[in-house]
Amino acid sequence: xxxxxxxxxxxxxxxxxxxxxxxxxxxxxxxxxxxxxxxxxxxxxxxxxxxxxxxxxxxxxxxxxxxxxxxxxxxxxxxxxxxxxxxxxxxxxxxxxxxxxxxxxxxxxxxxxxxxxxxxxxxxxxxxxxxxxxxxxxxxxxxxxxxxxxxxxxxxxxxxxxxxxxxxxxxxxxxxxxxxxxxxxxxxxxxxxxxxxxxxxxxxxxxxxxxxxxxxxxxxxxxxxxxxxxxxxxxxxxxxxxxxxxxxxxxxxxxxxxxxxxxxxxxxxxxxxxxxxxxxxxxxxxxxxxxxxxxxxxxxxxxxxxxxxxxxxxxxxxxxxxxxxxxxxxxxxxxxxxxxxxxxxxxxxxxxxxxxxxxxxxxxxxxxxxxxxxxxxxxxxxxxxxxxxxxxxxxxxxxxxxxxxxxxxxxxxxxxxxxxxxxxxxxxxxxxxxxxxxxxxxxxxxxxxxxxxxxxxxxxxxxxxxxxxxxxxxxxxxxxxxxxxxxxxxxxxxxxxxxxxxxxxx
Amino acid sequence: xxxxxxxxxxxxxxxxxxxxxxxxxxxxxxxxxxxxxxxxxxxxxxxxxxxxxxxxxxxxxxxxxxxxxxxxxxxxxxxxxxxxxxxxxxxxxxxxxxxxxxxxxxxxxxxxxxxxxxxxxxxxxxxxxxxxxxxxxxxxxxxxxxxxxxxxxxxxxxxxxxxxxxxxxxxxxxxxxxxxxxxxxxxxxxxxxxxxxxxxxxxxxxxxxxxxxxxxxxxxxxxxxxxxxxxxxxxxxxxxxxxxxxxxxxxxxxxxxxxxxxxxxxxxxxxxxxxxxxxxxxxxxxxxxxxxxxxxxxxxxxxxxxxxxxxxxxxxxxxxxxxxxxxxxxxxxxx
Ligand SMILES: Nc1ncnc2c1ncn2[C@@H]1O[C@H](COP(=O)(O)OP(=O)(O)OP(=O)(O)O)[C@@H](O)[C@H]1O
Ligand SMILES: [Mg+2]
Numbered sequence: 001x002x003x004x005x006x007x008x009x010x011x012x013x014x015x016x017x018x019x020x021x022x023x024x025x026x027x028x029x030x031x032x033x034x035x036x037x038x039x040x041x042x043x044x045x046x047x048x049x050x051x052x053x054x055x056x057x058x059x060x061x062x063x064x065x066x067x068x069x070x071x072x073x074x075x076x077x078x079x080x081x082x083x084x085x086x087x088x089x090x091x092x093x094x095x096x097x098x099x100x101x102x103x104x105x106x107x108x109x110x111x112x113x114x115x116x117x118x119x120x121x122x123x124x125x126x127x128x129x130x131x132x133x134x135x136x137x138x139x140x141x142x143x144x145x146x147x148x149x150x151x152x153x154x155x156x157x158x159x160x161x162x163x164x165x166x167x168x169x170x171x172x173x174x175x176x177x178x179x180x181x182x183x184x185x186x187x188x189x190x191x192x193x194x195x196x197x198x199x200x201x202x203x204x205x206x207x208x209x210x211x212x213x214x215x216x217x218x219x220x221x222x223x224x225x226x227x228x229x230x231x232x233x234x235x236x237x238x239x240x241x242x243x244x245x246x247x248x249x250x251x252x253x254x255x256x257x258x259x260x261x262x263x264x265x266x267x268x269x270x271x272x273x274x275x276x277x278x279x280x281x282x283x284x285x286x287x288x289x290x291x292x293x294x295x296x297x298x299x300x301x302x303x304x305x306x307x308x309x310x311x312x313x314x315x316x317x318x319x320x321x322x323x324x325x326x327x328x329x330x331x332x333x334x335x336x337x338x339x340x341x342x343x344x345x346x347x348x349x350x351x352x353x354x355x356x357x358x359x360x361x362x363x364x365x366x367x368x369x370x371x372x373x374x375x376x377x378x379x380x381x382x383x384x385x386x387x388x389x390x391x392x393x394x395x396x397x398x399x400x401x402x403x404x405x406x407x408x409x410x411x412x413x414x415x416x417x418x419x420x421x422x423x424x425x426x427x428x429x430x431x432x433x434x435x436x437x438x439x440x441x442x443x444x445x446x447x448x449x450x451x452x453x454x455x456x457x458x459x460x461x462x463x464x465x466x467x468x469x470x471x472x473x474x475x476x477x478x479x480x481x482x483x484x485x486x487x488x489x490x491x492x493x494x495x496x497x498x499x500x501x502x503x504x505x506x
Numbered sequence: 507x508x509x510x511x512x513x514x515x516x517x518x519x520x521x522x523x524x525x526x527x528x529x530x531x532x533x534x535x536x537x538x539x540x541x542x543x544x545x546x547x548x549x550x551x552x553x554x555x556x557x558x559x560x561x562x563x564x565x566x567x568x569x570x571x572x573x574x575x576x577x578x579x580x581x582x583x584x585x586x587x588x589x590x591x592x593x594x595x596x597x598x599x600x601x602x603x604x605x606x607x608x609x610x611x612x613x614x615x616x617x618x619x620x621x622x623x624x625x626x627x628x629x630x631x632x633x634x635x636x637x638x639x640x641x642x643x644x645x646x647x648x649x650x651x652x653x654x655x656x657x658x659x660x661x662x663x664x665x666x667x668x669x670x671x672x673x674x675x676x677x678x679x680x681x682x683x684x685x686x687x688x689x690x691x692x693x694x695x696x697x698x699x700x701x702x703x704x705x706x707x708x709x710x711x712x713x714x715x716x717x718x719x720x721x722x723x724x725x726x727x728x729x730x731x732x733x734x735x736x737x738x739x740x741x742x743x744x745x746x747x748x749x750x751x752x753x754x755x756x757x758x759x760x761x762x763x764x765x766x767x768x769x770x771x772x773x774x775x776x777x778x779x780x781x782x783x784x785x786x787x788x789x790x791x792x793x794x795x796x797x798x799x800x801x802x803x804x805x806x807x808x809x810x811x812x813x814x815x816x817x818x819x820x821x822x823x824x825x826x827x828x829x830x831x832x833x834x835x836x837x838x839x840x841x
Contacts, residue, residue: 420728
């Protein structure tokens, strides 16, 4: 049987980076093919070439036996190739329905819109991933996980022969990921070829038939998943062994950093509450994890603490009343927020140096002048700590963030938080989209700053992540705190608590 | 070696891109020099003098555009500034420092109003500054009673009066450095210097770039985005008032109709200088080149005796060509 999609020695270089150096890849019908590699290995570049969003410098893309050269994403769709990119691309200002149907709704320019049909079609897209989201809400008001799922739903519903997913689960919790993996399996049964790129190796082993590993734009391993062990995969990705150091935890301090009392946020146009009489204490240097299914309230809680939303109830920070009216006010009190959505955490047009120092500029002791030399030193130090990779041999901090790979953009955002030396750091999906090695680094860094006295609130869809870094994990459901776990964590009980409350809620 | 050169050129690309239109204009000027007039120092001095007032506006516009906004009111605030400085110094007899201070404060107030509308009431910058454009022009006409404000006027006692031209006016339109440069040009250079400091050396500059580059990300990073936007407009207002004072000095009166359409020239200069109207991109060096490009373009056209109408049309066409050239080149770098 012929391959559903084939890449033949594809090469691609950017101004001073060789992103792909002759990649061959065969995608058979009815297989799930995992694409693995560290941040900046070239995975997204490869996928953008398949989608027709980038032109290769050399080599060819062959679909169903014929070389193709897609000029725009709709060309790919017409040949039965559906691609979901790493960053969600739904138009932020449109309603979810309109955003999903952009470009799909063909017909005469002055033809009337068929409202019912459109609604049904959008609904089918959401059903494909078992998502129940309000179709009239503007995309920008939806949580990242919903946007990501909806976009995957759209790709699934076009009935593709080749499905390409670039880190589809990076913002999804376990329940949503399971739904997605199920759908991918049923696509495979229908003979669809799936290219699946993920840094979550568990998922790779659960679903993939074959794995191709990219390193520095070249294929360094390609085999059936049964023949590549996990350690082998990781060392193929990194080009070295991954040393695992157990996280070092310090004694818990008794100074109270943050206290919340009876925090309640009403949901607009609904009787349910986003947060319902939440009380929480965080000690100095403590790492508290917030676990919840989507919409359970962990996002709402860190957003509230970081000054992004208003609600009833009282907070104190280091014993003083704390009621930030904006992220800026929160930052001035030493509370910093890291958004899960990269479009809210880095400024793509600016370079690495400016992005990294942005939050530190307001830190005390700095005048109104920028001291470039000192800034450069500090940024370089922060970049090294997060093992930033900008494409060359050593990190180039003058590079525009736009051209970094997704995981490296995340590292820049994290480096920005590090450099600001906050008192309290509110993290939402801190290691979203970063590779295994860098994830370990980021986890180590979180532990390091906590030992230095910074308190950390982490909301993550990955329970494993919380388990490995937190001192304490709080489970939320329907805006309420329904459970708290202390070290050592019972992984099963925790996962159960999260899922159980999630089920009870929907 | 060749590799090095290529990388270096790649890094300088944005600068080359901005310089190219200026170089083309200069080359055309040298080719059609109208009997050597283009090579005379007077010509260059005249270009600098004529371009200075626009250039001052372009400085403020750069700040606003980098922050993701646009200030359409600069021409009107300039007129308001010109009228008020003439009124205060000629007819009210205020001492120059006091009058200048009052006019700058007025400019700051205009900017603060537009800025507040944008930052706190979420008015689009286009709309807020358009309202200010109409308002300031109306106010200028009201203050001037619809006429030019000159040294001849009717005093409060109903008698005609003539006062000598205030020293401020003469001083500003004077020449320095052996008659080689107009004082107004020096004012422009000072404004450009201040803008450069703000954008490249001070914290506020980073905030302006961050706000214009990605408002949401900037806000979430703890950037005081509202303060940044308001300050950009305030500076633009103050620079417009300064430009108004210079304009009054060059015209030796305060004309409420002056500065019509200057906002468009300023925007053209800033865009030619590589700024992006969607914000987050642009710098003072680029704007300086943009200012010179427009100035020399006008000069070359007038030296070659193009009629005013033809000059307008050609300027429009050339601006579009230059901007297209830049965006083409830009797409190249993004791969
Ligand atoms: N437009 C661009 N201009 C210059 N360099 C680029 C551009 N896009 C990508 N690169 C570089 O190409 C390399 C590969 O990037 P790519 O996005 O494909 O990585 P990736 O494997 O998807 O990483 P991640 O896991 O972080 O998403 C990186 O070094 C990146 O900096
Ligand atoms: Mg990627």
